[in-house]
Amino acid sequence: MRDVKSVNYLVSPEPARALAIVMLVLAMLSQWLGYLQPLSWYSLDLSTRWHAANNGRVHPDILLIDIDDESLTSMAPHFGSWPWPRSVYAYLLEGLQDYQVKSWVLDVLLTEADNGRPEDDAYWLETMSRFPNLYLSAVLVPAGQGQLLQGSALPAGLALQRGNPQQTIAALWPLGFSALPERVGMINAVPDADGIFRRYPLQHRVPALPESNKPEMASGVEWVFASMPWRVAGNNLGTAIPTQPDLWLTFQGAEAVPYPSISFAKALQLALEPSADFAELFKDKILIIGSSAVGLADLKHTAIAPQQPGMVLLATAIDNLLQQNALRRQSDSWLLIVLIFQLAGLLFLYKKQTGFGRYDEIAHITERHQLRQLERDNSMNFMSNLASAVVTYQDHRKPGAGSDRYLNRQIADNVLNAGQQLFTKGLSREDELAADTLGIRLAARAGYDPYALAVVMQKLESMQGDSNAISLLLATHPAPADRLSNIEQQLQRLERQHPASRTASRLALTERYQTALRRK
Known part of the structure; x- marks a missing residue:
């Protein structure tokens, strides 16, 4: 009887090697054609959820002021239905200024003038000019939509890089933005091909017009605008900003809203009736005003939740910049090759021994x-x-x-x-x-x-x-x-x-x- 360890196996390794080569070629071809992208997204989402549940750590300075369904209902008798008059935000800022807030981040678009309540708009414009730590939101839109302004009409400081002054920029600009251009940040967040939000842009580029389109306007230099996280973390807080165009988000909790929050209605009540008991709640905080109300349609599908408030994405991006813990993605190709050879080896061992x-x-x-x-x-x-x-x-x-x-x-x-x-x-x-x-x-x-x-x-x-x-x-x-x-x-x-x-x-x-x- 021979020693079983020296058995001359009936199955030779040639088929396994051939299979490994075929799988490698197919895998690389699939990677090049993008067929493996869903698998890459799935593995990324799994690791994101695991990290959020086990190692997530929210930045202690971030506090959300939530325009939730309860706020919309309770404030309707006093300020009417949404959208509220701009004076509401002025009341909030003025009432809480004694609490030594570090930064105000308005994740709400206040763009067009309210022709029915011009006095409220005037009150808001006068108030925000007195808050150097206030940041306003803007959104770039496709050409032909929004407010169409030539580059020459945009104030200095609004763009990180200026392009051709005759090029038209389409965007939704906040009311009174020309008075404080350095405090305007873009809140465009674009989902990946599968509809899931995993990253937040740091810079937004408007390509220069090609020469064949309008030769007299072609300068070869594109317009570059800062995102809201770039403005808040970079300009105001002195944080080093990564050079990549997008920030891959590291979510800091398994909940849809992992950050401390207070309803807008409650915050406004504290602004109108200040209380020393809540001084520590707002002191040295980055207050992000956004919405979780279903009717305001600012809910995003992320790896954490199918309906996560947009303000959480913004808060997460700011948090990642402050803690310098944004996800650093590497190419999946090397891991793919290793997995292929591991699979071929496992197939060979399975064939031979199990x-x-x-x-x-x-x-x-x-x-x-x-x-x-x-x-x-x-x-x-x-x-x-x-x-x-x-x-x-x-x-x-x-x-x-x-x-x-x-x-x-x-x-x-x-x-x-x-x-x-x-x-x-x-x-x-x-x-x-x-x-x-x-x-x-x-x-x-x-x-x-x-x-x-x-x-x-x-x-x-x-x-x-x-x-x-x-x-x-x-x-x-x-x-x-x-x-x-x-x-x-x-x-x-x-x-x-x-x-x-x-x-x-x-x-x-x-x-x-x-x-x-x-x-x-």
């Missing part, structure tokens, strides 16, 4: 070992549990049984109890040894290595006591040493009956299958 396991279980099925075990033990409890699960499931499917789309807990418990009874009880020693014997014959006839089971038994013997799973397996099966002794006897018999089995050529899968059927 391919036998399927035939061991097939032997149990063909010899009806499980059914005979139930008959011997008269396992009425097993059948009772299984029958109960079927009856409960049928009752659940009847008309009028409810609209729950999942099976109830009782069904799952019955099925699990039925399966657990058979699994933990195990089969008899004779049945397991018989399955080994038949499995060796089936594997050899199908063109697989019949010696692989001996290698598996040696590994199991060396792993005894390593884990609960191994202990359970050994508790429901004969000892590996006993099985190994039986396997060696069967292999010796196989070699005597089929001496050419050691060097038999591999058959095609269909031919192997047909051959196995004929010999059975």
Whole structure:
């Protein structure tokens, strides 16, 4: 009897190598064509959620003032329905200025003049001019939409880089932006191709017009505008800004709103009726005024939640810049190559050493070992549990049984109890040894290595006591040493009956299958 460790395996590595090369070529081609992008997004989202749940840490200086549904309802009798008059924001700023707020970030577009309430607009413009720590939102829009202004009309300080002064810039500019251009930040957030928001732009570029379009306006220099996170973290707080155009977000909590927040209605009440008890709540804070109200349609689909308020994305981007912990993405290609070769190696090892396991279980099925075990033990409890699960499931499917789309807990418990009874009880020693014997014959006839089971038994013997799973397996099966002794006897018999089995050529899968059927 030869040493099973030096078995001349019937399966050579050439197919696995060829498969690795084919998979590598296909994978690289798929990567180039973008077919693997959904898998890349999925893995990124998984890691993002894991980090948010386990390592997320919000910046202590960020506080959200939330225009939520409750604020819209409670403030309607006093200020009317949305949009509120601009004086409301002036009241908030003036009332909370004594709390020593670090920065005000308005994640609300206050663009067009309110012709019905010009005095409110005037009050707002006068108030915001007195707050050097106030930041206003703007949005770049496609050409032909929004406010169309020539570059020459844009005030200095509004753009990080100025392009052709005759080029038209389309945007939604905040009311009175020309008086404080250095405090205007873009809040354009663009989802990826699958509709999920994972990054926040740091700079927004308006390409220069090509020469063929309007030669007299082509300067070759594009307009560049700062995003709101760039303005808040860079200009006001002195944080070093990364050079990449987009900031890949590191979310700081598994909740849809992980940051401390207060409703706009409550904050306005504290502004109109100041209280020393809330001084620490606002002191040295970056107050981000945004909305979570469903009706205001500022909810984004992110890796954390399908409806996450847009102000949380803005807060996360500012947070990442302050803590310098934004996600640094690398190319997925190197990881892809490693995974491909790992998969090819696993396929090779599976073919050589663990391919036998399927035939061991097939032997149990063909010899009806499980059914005979139930008959011997008269396992009425097993059948009772299984029958109960079927009856409960049928009752659940009847008309009028409810609209729950999942099976109830009782069904799952019955099925699990039925399966657990058979699994933990195990089969008899004779049945397991018989399955080994038949499995060796089936594997050899199908063109697989019949010696692989001996290698598996040696590994199991060396792993005894390593884990609960191994202990359970050994508790429901004969000892590996006993099985190994039986396997060696069967292999010796196989070699005597089929001496050419050691060097038999591999058959095609269909031919192997047909051959196995004929010999059975």
